[in-house]
Amino acid sequence: MExxxxxxxxxxxxxxxxxxxxxxxxxxxxVLGLLGVTDNIALPENLQVLxxxxxxxxxxxxxxxxxxxxxxxxxxxxxxxxxTFIRIPAGxxxxxxxxxxxxxxxxxxxxxxxxxxxxxSHATKAGSRVLINTSPEPFTNWTASAAEDVxxxxxLWTALYHPWVFxxxxxxxxxxxxxxxxxxxxxxxxxxxxxxxxxxxPTPSSPEC
Numbered sequence: 001m002e003x004x005x006x007x008x009x010x011x012x013x014x015x016x017x018x019x020x021x022x023x024x025x026x027x028x029x030x031v032l033g034l035l036g037v038t039d040n041i042a043l044p045e046n047l048q049v050l051x052x053x054x055x056x057x058x059x060x061x062x063x064x065x066x067x068x069x070x071x072x073x074x075x076x077x078x079x080x081x082x083x084t085f086i087r088i089p090a091g092x093x094x095x096x097x098x099x100x101x102x103x104x105x106x107x108x109x110x111x112x113x114x115x116x117x118x119x120x121s122h123a124t125k126a127g128s129r130v131l132i133n134t135s136p137e138p139f140t141n142w143t144a145s146a147a148e149d150v151x152x153x154x155x156l157w158t159a160l161y162h163p164w165v166f167x168x169x170x171x172x173x174x175x176x177x178x179x180x181x182x183x184x185x186x187x188x189x190x191x192x193x194x195x196x197x198x199x200x201x202p203t204p205s206s207p208e209c
Contacts, residue, residue, distance in 0.1 A: 012166045013044070014098035016159025018091035018114035019170065020152045022121030024070075025087045026063035027152045028094075033059060041160055046097035070145040073133045080126035091118025117170070120177045127184035134191060 020028035033050040036043040049055060069079045095114020096107045125148060132140045159166040 008167060009163045010044075010099055012159045012163030014095040014110050014114055015117055015170050016156055016166055017047075017094040017098055018117040019121045019173070020156050021091040021094055022087050022118035022123075023125050023148050024063070024066060024152045025083070025090050026059045026066055027149055028156060029059040030056065030063050031153055031156050035160070044098055044100045046100060047094070067145075067149075070148075071138065071142050073136075073138055073141050076129050076141060076145070077126070077133055080122070080129060084122065084126070087122045088115055088118045091115055091122075120174070120181075123181060124177065124184070127181070127188060130188050130191065131184070 017028060017032065020031075029050055032041075032043065032047065033052075033056040035041045036048065036051040037053075037056065043050060050059075066079065070076045092111040092115030095117070096111035098114075099107055099110045129141075129144065132144055155166070155169075158169065
């Protein structure tokens with residue numbers, strides 16, 4: 001039984017770190033690093049580098065940058081677009097690191113699952129922000145950004161201290177992705193089409209002779 005409990009803990013940490021990185025990578029790195037350096041958790045050997053003061057400092061600085069960028073309409077979408085190439089690979093690396101020194105095939109599988117999980121949470125965040133940005137006022141951006149930060153901290157805390165609960169949450173989250181992402185995509189395509197019609201300004205046809 002103890003073996004299965006340890007296994008669930010590893011799976012929960014791997015998926016939790018990947019899921020959180022897709023929403024706010026720097027908050028996830030900061031939380032894991034601070035919990036590790038204060039001995040509140042024992043990070044796997046391959047993730048103990050997150051406890052390094054240099055890594056914690058860098059994550060803290062980037063978290064502050066994202067904290068402000070994430071609350072400005074339009075800037076947040078540009079930031080999310082850029083971080084498509086950062087959050088997803090980072091999620092894969094964190095998931096692979098969480099399983100420790102095991103069979104390389106297991107580490108690769110963890111990386112694949114972690115990358116997919118990071119991609120799913122990132123797509124949900126970025127897609128919802130595009131829709132939120134259709135509202136002219138900034139308060140929804142502020143609320144969404146604060147809620148995302150709280151979700152990252154709460155999600156990682158649950159993954160670390162209540163792994164069974166987090167695994168159930170991840171299963172529900174995957175179900176939500178399957179239902180939500182097609183709807184987000186269709187809504188984003190409608191917005192893009194509307195913008196295209198607004199700025200298309202087709203040239204009037206010449207009058208017939």
